[in-house]
Amino acid sequence: MTDLGPMSYFLGIAVTRTPSCLLFSQEKYAEEILERADAGPPFRDPTLYCSLAGALQYLTFTRPDIAYAVQQVCLFMHDPRESHYDALKRILHYVQGTIDHGLHLYPSASHRLITYTDADWGGCPDTRRSSSDYCCFLGDNLISWSSKRQHTLSKSSAEAEYRGVANVVFEACWYRNLLLELHCPLRLATIVYCNDVSATYLSGNPVQHQRTKHVEMDIHFVREKVALGEVRVLHVPSRYQFADIFTKGLPRELFLDFRSTLSVRPPPAMTAGV
Known part of the structure; x- marks a missing residue:
């Protein structure tokens, strides 16, 4: 076996080491999902939105805060309607606004x-x-x-x-x-x-x-x-x-409080050189 050094990327999950914690993020994967969402006109390709709903499930590996919303969209996408697309777009908008968020692990x-x-x-x-x-x-x-x-x-x-x-x-x-x-x-x-x-x-x-x-x-x-x-x-x-x-x-x-309790947060602020 070959020692590749400290883990930095594994199965689509980026691992960032800081002095205080480990940050697990799927920012790159989230960007790919957002690009797929912009690939075609809304509501004209139901298969696109079904595949996006399924893809978002994998994002919950490091973002359990969106698990409920993704679960609800996936539940109804077997018979896609315009209201389902609106819900999916709201989730994508939330992912875009919190794309740098990930799961933090701290010494305990x-x-x-x-x-x-x-x-x-x-x-x-x-x-x-x-x-x-x-x-x-x-x-x-x-x-x-x-x-x-x-x-x-x-x-x-x-x-x-x-x-x-x-x-x-x-x-x-x-x-x-x-x-x-x-x-x-x-x-x-x-x-x-x-x-x-x-x-x-x-x-x-x-x-x-x-x-x-x-x-x-x-x-x-x-x-x-x-x-x-x-x-x-x-x-x-x-x-x-x-x-x-x-x-x-x-x-x-309450959502923000629970999300913080799950340690789903943005990366720590960089203070080097200050």
């Missing part, structure tokens, strides 16, 4: 794994399936996030939320095992924050109710991890549920 003294999970109950108007969304922090750094439609229908919001809890617990267990193999075991339990009281209660309630039989496997999986001390499921108010940025449109101030 804490190595605790903390996760947030949310669900959009019955959010798909065609299938009424829910979407599960989560974000995982190792210390102060965002290391994983997802916005994905559930495979089965949920009969209640608690069921949809609990499936989301099970998904993020599975993800957390994978990271715990990975860190164990890297000889950096986590000593403290993983915290799972959920803003649904019923889903939080089910994670520690040993009584199996009849109305929860259809999510029995998820319930037993989460309860086992809770009993082993690997996971704690706690309630969090919606004001501090950062996974909401993946499931719904938010007021501007």
